[in-house]
Amino acid sequence: MLNKSINATVALLFFAVVALAVVGTSWAVVDELPQNVDDQSNIEAIGVLVFTQFVIPFEVLSIVLLGALIGAIYIAKGEVEQ
Amino acid sequence: MAIEDFAFLIPLLPALAFVVTFFFGKKMYSGGALIPIGAIALSCIISILITINLLQNPEEVVHQSIHWFAILNLGILIDPLAAVMLSMVTFVSLLIHIYALGYMSHDPGKARYFAETALFTAAMLGVILSDNILQLFICWELVGLCSYLLIGFWYQKPSAAAAAKKAFLTTRVGDVMFLTGIIVLFSGIFKIYNGNLPEGVYVLQFSEMFNLIPQLSAMHTTILGFEVSQLTIITLLFFGGAVGKSGQFPLHVWLPDAMEGPTTVSALIHAATMVTAGVYLVARTFPMFMGAPDALIVVAYVGGFTALFASTMGIVMNDIKRVLAFSTISQLGYMMLGLGMGAVVGMEAVGVSMFHLINHAFFKALLFLCAGSVIHSVGTQDMRQMGGVGKIMPITFITMLVASLALAGFGIPGTSIGTSGFFSKDAIIETTYLFAEHTGNYIPYIFGIVAALLTSTYIFRLLFMTFTGKPRTNYGGHESPSVMTVPLSILAVFALIFGVLTQTKFYHFLEVTFENSFVHVNIEHLAELGNYDLVHNPGHEPLFILWLPVIVGVAGLVISYLIYYKKVVDMSTIVSRNNPVYKLLYNRYYQHQIFIELIALKITYGLSLIGEFIDRKIIDGIIDGISDGTIAIGETIRKVQTGVVQSYATAVIAGVGLLIILLKLIVEVQ
Amino acid sequence: MIPLTYYLILSTIVFTIGLYGIMTQRNGVRLLMSVELMLNAANINLVAFSSHNNDMSGQVFTLFSIALAAAEAAIGFAILLSIYRMRDMIDVDNINLLRW
Numbered sequence: 065m066l067n068k069s070i071n072a073t074v075a076l077l078f079f080a081v082v083a084l085a086v087v088g089t090s091w092a093v094v095d096e097l098p099q100n101v102d103d104q105s106n107i108e109a110i111g112v113l114v115f116t117q118f119v120i121p122f123e124v125l126s127i128v129l130l131g132a133l134i135g136a137i138y139i140a141k142g143e144v145e146q
Numbered sequence: 147m148a149i150e151d152f153a154f155l156i157p158l159l160p161a162l163a164f165v166v167t168f169f170f171g172k173k174m175y176s177g178g179a180l181i182p183i184g185a186i187a188l189s190c191i192i193s194i195l196i197t198i199n200l201l202q203n204p205e206e207v208v209h210q211s212i213h214w215f216a217i218l219n220l221g222i223l224i225d226p227l228a229a230v231m232l233s234m235v236t237f238v239s240l241l242i243h244i245y246a247l248g249y250m251s252h253d254p255g256k257a258r259y260f261a262e263t264a265l266f267t268a269a270m271l272g273v274i275l276s277d278n279i280l281q282l283f284i285c286w287e288l289v290g291l292c293s294y295l296l297i298g299f300w301y302q303k304p305s306a307a308a309a310a311k312k313a314f315l316t317t318r319v320g321d322v323m324f325l326t327g328i329i330v331l332f333s334g335i336f337k338i339y340n341g342n343l344p345e346g347v348y349v350l351q352f353s354e355m356f357n358l359i360p361q362l363s364a365m366h367t368t369i370l371g372f373e374v375s376q377l378t379i380i381t382l383l384f385f386g387g388a389v390g391k392s393g394q395f396p397l398h399v400w401l402p403d404a405m406e407g408p409t410t411v412s413a414l415i416h417a418a419t420m421v422t423a424g425v426y427l428v429a430r431t432f433p434m435f436m437g438a439p440d441a442l443i444v445v446a447y448v449g450g451f452t453a454l455f456a457s458t459m460g461i462v463m464n465d466i467k468r469v470l471a472f473s474t475i476s477q478l479g480y481m482m483l484g485l486g487m488g489a490v491v492g493m494e495a496v497g498v499s500m501f502h503l504i505n506h507a508f509f510k511a512l513l514f515l516c517a518g519s520v521i522h523s524v525g526t527q528d529m530r531q532m533g534g535v536g537k538i539m540p541i542t543f544i545t546m547l548v549a550s551l552a553l554a555g556f557g558i559p560g561t562s563i564g565t566s567g568f569f570s571k572d573a574i575i576e577t578t579y580l581f582a583e584h585t586g587n588y589i590p591y592i593f594g595i596v597a598a599l600l601t602s603t604y605i606f607r608l609l610f611m612t613f614t615g616k617p618r619t620n621y622g623g624h625e626s627p628s629v630m631t632v633p634l635s636i637l638a639v640f641a642l643i644f645g646v647l648t649q650t651k652f653y654h655f656l657e658v659t660f661e662n663s664f665v666h667v668n669i670e671h672l673a674e675l676g677n678y679d680l681v682h683n684p685g686h687e688p689l690f691i692l693w694l695p696v697i698v699g700v701a702g703l704v705i706s707y708l709i710y711y712k713k714v715v716d717m718s719t720i721v722s723r724n725n726p727v728y729k730l731l732y733n734r735y736y737q738h739q740i741f742i743e744l745i746a747l748k749i750t751y752g753l754s755l756i757g758e759f760i761d762r763k764i765i766d767g768i769i770d771g772i773s774d775g776t777i778a779i780g781e782t783i784r785k786v787q788t789g790v791v792q793s794y795a796t797a798v799i800a801g802v803g804l805l806i807i808l809l810k811l812i813v814e815v816q
Numbered sequence: 817m818i819p820l821t822y823y824l825i826l827s828t829i830v831f832t833i834g835l836y837g838i839m840t841q842r843n844g845v846r847l848l849m850s851v852e853l854m855l856n857a858a859n860i861n862l863v864a865f866s867s868h869n870n871d872m873s874g875q876v877f878t879l880f881s882i883a884l885a886a887a888e889a890a891i892g893f894a895i896l897l898s899i900y901r902m903r904d905m906i907d908v909d910n911i912n913l914l915r916w
Contacts, residue, residue, distance in 0.1 A: 067840075068840055070796070071796055071836060071839040071840050072836065074796050074799055074800045074803070074839065075799075075832050075835050075836040075839065076832075077800065077803045077804075078799055078802075078803050078832060078835060079828060079829070079832040081803050081806050081807065082828045082831075082832075083825060083828050085806075086821060086824040086825060086828060087821060087825075091820050091821070091868070106872070106875065109872050110872060110875055110876055110879065113872050113873065113876050114876055114879070117213070117873070118873070118876050118880075120212075120214070121214070121880060122880075125880055125883055125884070128884070128887060129883060129886070129887050131887075132886075132887030132888070132890050132891055133887075133890065135891055135894070136890040136891050136893070136894040137894070138894075139891070139894040139895060139897075139898055140893075140894035140897045140898060791908075792838060792839050792840075792841075792842075792908075795838055795839060796839045799835065799839075
């Protein structure tokens with residue numbers, strides 16, 4: 065029980081520090097967003113970006129995922145049955 | 147197509163060799179060693195061709211860059227600074243790989259060894275070629291990983307595993323500082339652009355960073371009431387990274403332990419290439435150091451102190467590789483000292499320091515390979531068990547002698563006769579004299595000259611103890627095979643004549659590193675920002691100053707000759723006479739023995755006697771009470787070290803939280 | 817429009833919950849869930865800043881980081897599975913084979 069209360073205190077300390085930092089900072093952001101009222105979706109824009117500007121990271125990521133997949137199967141498979 | 151178009155192959159070929167050797171090496175001839183050797187040979191040819199092109203036309207640097215994402219790019223930059231490093235690293239790496247064919251021929255883990263050294267070479271080339279600081283940092287970390295893997299190559303040995311862990315954790319301290327430096331730099335740039343980073347400009351590219359130096363220099367932060375320039379903070383954090391990687395005081399402790407790895411690894415990574423990455427980092431960001439008040443002075447003092455401090459340790463070590471390890475630390479200190487002298491000589495400091503770096507790579511790799519040859523043949527690393535090796539290994543002896551002369555810096559001032567170390571080390575000492583004359587501060591010069599005396603003493607001590615006299619134990623042994631002696635001979639030729647051939651040309655080549663088609667900075671202007679008073683057209687130093695480094699070098703040789711060859715003074719009497727200087731050194735390096743003999747045996751034993759006496763007099767109950775209490779306290783404290791990662795995580799989070807509050811209280815950003 | 821601060825506070829809350837989970841939970845699966853929570857707090861931040869700076873790349877990054885989280889979770893669960901097969905439990909306190 066003592067342990068849990070220590071943990072909770074630490075978590076609250078962390079929350080307090082970060083939340084104070086967030087509230088205390090003046091964030092320079094674009095106030096008026098050019099929004100299209102008819103179409104609020106941004107999927108199209110993301111799709112275009114993924115296949116133009118970010119195509120190299122995207123392809124690399126596919127290889128990483130493939131590697132992780134093979135690794136996961138290999139680890140989880142266990143002993144090979146004869 | 148021009149050769150420059152193949153520049154990207156320089157790091158890529160060793161990286162591919164790593165993949166192939168790692169997965170298929172075991173089934174190939176000699177652990178697949180020929181693949182990395184071939185790949186590095188090709189890289190070496192490309193690098194040297196590019197360097198030759200660059201020599202004709204130092205303005206036309208090779209710069210290629212592709213977009214990665216957002217404001218980051220992947221890029222290759224080969225300017226004069228990178229070109230000389232590239233050629234040196236690929237060349238030395240190639241020779242050491244060939245040598246390793248012989249040295250590692252009996253090791254069952256050959257495939258792993260060659261795969262890891264190939265990966266290391268690729269990462270190191272990545273550090274050198276990077277055109278932005280973030281890419282440099284990524285390769286920097288990769289280099290650290292390879293170093294860890296190779297120090298712990300014989301992971302069955304507990305000492306090797308411990309040494310690997312120590313090296314990794316110590317350099318991590320430096321790496322965190324480096325990363326913090328990058329973060330502070332980025333937040334500074336972010337502030338300069340007022341949050342709107344321009345499109346299509348890679349702000350972490352060196353050219354952009356250098357353009358922003360005046361603005362960064364104008365920003366200030368208040369720490370505990372002292373107003374410090376933002377640029378000074380950034381550069382000192384970068385220097386912190388360099389201190390970790392290059393084994394400068396106080397993060398030097400990992401380098402001697404790193405000698406647990408195979409000798410070829412010590413030669414390649416912990417003498418010739420990786421440890422110079424820190425020096426390279428400072429040289430690469432030199433314009434920022436130029437623009438930062440006080441930064442170069444810190445660099446000079448840390449470097450000078452390290453040079454002296456490490457060379458005192460070198461004198462008392464008995465393990466042949468550890469002497470060389472302390473020598474490496476000391477020489478790296480010289481390079482840092484040389485860079486710090488940019489405070490008076492400006493860009494020439496980069497030339498002087500890098501020249502010593504290149505020469506050091508040749509003769510230190512040679513020293514290690516010779517030591518490896520001896521160890522391979524004799525089967526021990528303890529110099530007290532050697533003696534007379536020169537008779538059975540003549541080639542090794544001659545090459546080692548050449549390397550030692552180069553390290554001690556033998557030559558004749560005023561002429562072009564001298565070993566490579568003579569031209570580079572003496573140049574550094576001369577710039578420190580210039581610094582002393584100009585600012586009236588003689589401390590760096592004294593550090594340099596005393597370290598030179600000690601350097602010469604310890605290296606000839608090593609030479610006399612190992613190669614001359616009569617064998618002190620019955621070790622047998624034979625000359626190494628030619629696959630090992632040929633690389634030795636090639637390196638010996640370079641250690642002997644490289645300085646004569648290239649000295650003046652080298653300085654002029656490197657002086658234009660930051661004035662070309664990629665980056666253009668005005669060092670004079672930056673020096674004003676940094677409050678450094680540069681000396682123009684320095685007069686000639688007095689003849690005595692020119693000769694002094696050589697004189698102390700010869701003095702070191704004579705001291706070693708008298709003590710270790712002629713045995714004029716018996717070492718054992720010096721120790722038993724309680725010579726205070728020797729005692730001091732002795733204590734520093736055999737700390738744990740002192741702990742065991744003095745504290746554990748004498749003091750604790752004495753205390754136990756008193757304890758026993760009291761024990762008989764005092765009632766058992768009190769004793770029992772104390773012991774119960776001690777056990778209870780021990781039990782409670784023991785719970786802190788549970789090994790449960792979660793409790794550690796809790797402690798880390800609490801620590802970070804408190805640290806942020808503390809920082810908020812003492813640091814005020816303007 | 818919702819102010820940026822709200823998003824950041826939300827992400828801080830999610831992160832703190834994940835943190836608390838990491839500190840207190842002993843079950844391997846729950847630990848992994850907590851790690852995912854912390855990662856997703858970072859993702860919320862990315863999307864929030866991306867939307868408020870009108871810069872799409874942050875949202876693309878989020879996609880990438882979610883994909884990487886998937887890879888990480890797959891490996892994590894695979895390791896837990898093989899531990900379970902060996903030891904018949906996934907309590908992290910008892911998995912101390914690699915402790916020195």
